[in-house]
Amino acid sequence: MQKKYKAYFIDLDGTLYRGKEKIPAASRFIGRLRAAGIPFLVLTNNTTQSPETVARNLTANYDMQIEPENVYTAGLATADYLKQLNLGHTVYAIGELGLKQALLDQGFSFAEYKPAYVVVGLDYDVTYHKFEKATLAIRRGAKFIGTNADTNLPNERGLVPGAGSVIALVERATQQRATYVGKPEPIMLKAALAHFGLKKSEALMVGDNYNTDIMAGINTGVDTLLVYTGYSKPEDIKKVAVKPTYEIMSLDQWQL
Structure with a gap:
């Protein structure tokens, strides 16, 4: 049964976009979060760019309203x-x-x-x-x-x-x-929780890569949502010992 979460931590490539390809469901997902007033952070292992640059790219090229304060880099x-x-x-x-x-x-x-x-x-x-x-x-x-x-x-x-x-x-x-520090280690996710002052049970980690995004959640004790729009495939997850909390094919399937 799906829980309600007070905040979302969301991966970038493979989750909100695929390279230069837009994922329309991801844009709609961000829109739904904003409309519902649910706080979120985009979590990226990329350390080469500033939050301002990441936010500008998502807003200009991927149809998402993202502010620098929504971005948390490694x-x-x-x-x-x-x-x-x-x-x-x-x-x-x-x-x-x-x-x-x-x-x-x-x-x-x-x-x-x-x-x-x-x-x-x-x-x-x-x-x-x-x-x-x-x-x-x-x-x-x-x-x-x-x-x-x-x-x-x-x-x-x-x-x-x-x-x-x-x-x-x-x-x-x-x-x-x-x-x-970065995913899949727990340091980054623990800091993201502290950013919102939330308990582990109150947030959800969303990503496409079991080895980084989902393992970050598992290593931190945060529930996870694996979306099959990027790296990991359903056949991969059949082989893992610890499954994601939730698995979906598209972010359109997720109810906030």
Whole structure:
């Protein structure tokens, strides 16, 4: 039997759109949430873009009314997590502007020699020199944080290296495993719950990928809704030990 939820956490690619393809049911779903006054956050492991850029893209290209405050990136979650750890105010970061701006906005400053944290995310211009600085800083005692474990990203050329592949190099060089923030780890979803001041039982995680979106919910104790518009297929879910709370073919089928 379907419950009523006070907030929704929603994945991006495969759930609200497929690459450059619109998913009309997703646009209608966002419209229904807004009309009902139900709060929601779009949760993305992408740390390269700011919430403003993500919101602008969804609004302009996918027929959705999304504000920056509706977007919670792994970059924002990483900055929030570091502030919560309270180990210091300096960080060495490998990543794009979206990640670095999130860190600056939380009051962190950048340092290379003895930062409190080393944060590694996707960086399209990463160099050996950056890896070297990160490795040495971690070996000097910096807390090692990975934005997310996604090994690959889909684009028009195919599956290209993701943040997890970049982080793996530093893990090998330091012989340390990073603390991961993004989906499917619970850190990001716990922060999203705290954003609304909700209990685990009061929110629903919506996504198309069992391994990231649904496992994030399962790892956090949040109910999950798997929509078959993207990565995971019904035959995949027959094989998993822990099923999603709900499974649907289209977001049009979901009653708020």
